Amino acid sequence: MKLLEDRIRKDGIVKEGNVLKVDSFINHQMDVNLFDEMGKEWKRLFADRPINKILTIEASGIGIACVAARSFNVPVVFAKKAQSINIDGDVYACKIESFTKKRIYDVIVSKKFLSKDDHVLIIDDFLANGCAVLGLLDIIKEAGATVEGVGIAVEKGFQRGGKLIRDMGIRVESLAIVESMDATTGEIVFRK
Amino acid sequence: MKLLEDRIRKDGIVKEGNVLKVDSFINHQMDVNLFDEMGKEWKRLFADRPINKILTIEASGIGIACVAARSFNVPVVFAKKAQSINIDGDVYACKIESFTKKRIYDVIVSKKFLSKDDHVLIIDDFLANGCAVLGLLDIIKEAGATVEGVGIAVEKGFQRGGKLIRDMGIRVESLAIVESMDATTGEIVFRK
Numbered sequence: 001m002k003l004l005e006d007r008i009r010k011d012g013i014v015k016e017g018n019v020l021k022v023d024s025f026i027n028h029q030m031d032v033n034l035f036d037e038m039g040k041e042w043k044r045l046f047a048d049r050p051i052n053k054i055l056t057i058e059a060s061g062i063g064i065a066c067v068a069a070r071s072f073n074v075p076v077v078f079a080k081k082a083q084s085i086n087i088d089g090d091v092y093a094c095k096i097e098s099f100t101k102k103r104i105y106d107v108i109v110s111k112k113f114l115s116k117d118d119h120v121l122i123i124d125d126f127l128a129n130g131c132a133v134l135g136l137l138d139i140i141k142e143a144g145a146t147v148e149g150v151g152i153a154v155e156k157g158f159q160r161g162g163k164l165i166r167d168m169g170i171r172v173e174s175l176a177i178v179e180s181m182d183a184t185t186g187e188i189v190f191r192k
Numbered sequence: 193m194k195l196l197e198d199r200i201r202k203d204g205i206v207k208e209g210n211v212l213k214v215d216s217f218i219n220h221q222m223d224v225n226l227f228d229e230m231g232k233e234w235k236r237l238f239a240d241r242p243i244n245k246i247l248t249i250e251a252s253g254i255g256i257a258c259v260a261a262r263s264f265n266v267p268v269v270f271a272k273k274a275q276s277i278n279i280d281g282d283v284y285a286c287k288i289e290s291f292t293k294k295r296i297y298d299v300i301v302s303k304k305f306l307s308k309d310d311h312v313l314i315i316d317d318f319l320a321n322g323c324a325v326l327g328l329l330d331i332i333k334e335a336g337a338t339v340e341g342v343g344i345a346v347e348k349g350f351q352r353g354g355k356l357i358r359d360m361g362i363r364v365e366s367l368a369i370v371e372s373m374d375a376t377t378g379e380i381v382f383r384k
Contacts, residue, residue, distance in 0.1 A: 029305040030268045032261045058251035063258035063268065069224040070262075076222045076255065113221040 001041050001175040004153065005190050007034060014181045014188060018128075018156065026153060027060035027125050032067055038175055039068030042123070042151040045173045049148040051121045053077060055114070055140065057096070057107060057132050064153060065123040072121070077113045079136060081105045092142045096135040109139050116144035127152040127174060130161025137170070149173060157191050193233050193367040196345065197382050199226060206373045206380060210320075210348065218345060219252035219317050224259055230367055231260030234315070234343040237365045241340040243313045245269060247306070247332065249288070249299060249324050256345060257315040264313070269305045271328060273297045284334045288327040301331050308336035319344040319366060322353025329362070341365060349383050 013021040025031040051072055056065035057079040065076045082105065091108040098105060114120070122136050133150055140147050147170060155162050155174035165172050177191035205213040217223040243264055248257035249271040257268045274297065283300040290297060306312070314328050325342055332339050339362060347354050347366035357364050369383035 023302065024304065025267075028269065028272065028302055030258060030261075030270070032258050032268060033265070035258065036262065059254060059270065059272070062251060062254040063270070066222060066224050066227065066255035066258050067262070069222075070228065070259070073225070075217075076224060077220065078222070078251065078255070080220065080251070110215065110220055112216065 001038070003034070003037055004176045007031075008154065008176055008178075009188060012188060014183045014186050016183045018159075018181075020154065020156070020178060020181060020188070022125075022154060026064070030063045032063070035064050035067035036070070038064065038153060039071035041175060042068055042121070042173060043071040046121060046149050046151070046171075049121070050119045051148050053114070053118045053120050053145075054123050055079065055109070055120050055136055056123045057081075057136060060126075061124040061132075064125055068123055068151070077109060079107045079109050079139065081107055092139045094135040094138045094142075097129075097131045107135055107139075109143075111143070114139065114143040114145055118143065118145035119148050120145050121148050122150045123152075124150075125153045127155040127161045127165075127172070128159045130159075130164045133161065133165055137165075137168075151175075154178065193230070195226070195229055196368045199223075200346065200368055200370075201380055204380060206375045206378050208375045210351075210373075212346065212348070212370060212373060212380070214317075214346060218256070222255045224255070227256050227259035228262070230256065230345060231263035233367060234260055234313070234365060235263040238313060238341050238343070238363075241313070242311045243340050245306070245310045245312050245337075246315050247271065247301070247312050247328055248315045249273075249328060252318075253316040253324075256317055260315055260343070269301060271299045271301050271331065273299055284331045286327040286330045286334075289321075289323045299327055299331075301335075303335070306331065306335040306337055310335065310337035311340050312337050313340050314342045315344075316342075317345045319347040319353045319357075319364070320351045322351075322356045325353065325357055329357075329360075343367075346370065 054076045149171040152174040155177045157177040246268045341363040344366040347369045349369040
């Protein structure tokens, strides 16, 4: 998606350690007009799929998923990190390792909000090693629901997550795939 | 806001310990069409204010803030819990106690995304003892920005947060104010 690639080139910052900072428009300050265009693009790409629910994970997936959900006219469920007294015991659970925070989270979704009748689109801001998406796929499988696809804003094409999930036969639509990036020059090359 | 009050009566669940569960449409599964109507209502209520940014806090404020932001046509910034290697050291910080999770968080906002030129609307899902909003007010003050108001989905009118913040001269617009609730009967009384 040219709009997103152009924005990443303009406002993204490449840092050592394969870190791409997009915190001025995606995951700290959020450009909701951009999110709206991303939602329309996913709707176009997944037009043939009978999606009735969007699943994401806190925190930075939530804003994109909620704005995108308006194009699909479906509710969003977000997987929660750790246990809260406001969540019933009756939950699907998995463990997810965070690339940026270098720790492992317990992630839960209430059984009330995901069932075998659901056709789910996963949406998240980043796809790198794929841990978050693999965890959400486990939860969807546990619920007996159908995964219709995965919508990602920025995929790091040089990490294994994208290939891993596509090799499972799951459709992944990343709106920008970074093929390589250089922290010294700041150059970012996108996959064609 | 009648639409929200009706929905809380229909789908909200009152539990012991002053807990009101709205996780089927607000803070776990999210009804984005409802969020859109809430955004339009806040836009109507704050029409006279020169708001150029919405500030919220992860996780459950993000969805509401992002959908509401489309009515204001402004970016959203969400305050982050704890430190991530993806956040620069150059941050505003405060401590916030979570009512539901019974713990204290460090909450940060990058200095890049809040400045003295900003006119900020705070948006969050719940207002109870006011800890989250007071923390965000501290951050806005530290940034030298102007607080234009606070938009809350559900205020627990029998807890002190709302009075505390209104007594500071800050305009608080809660779309539903729960005056009392009864875990035995499930009855919820809203402030007129």
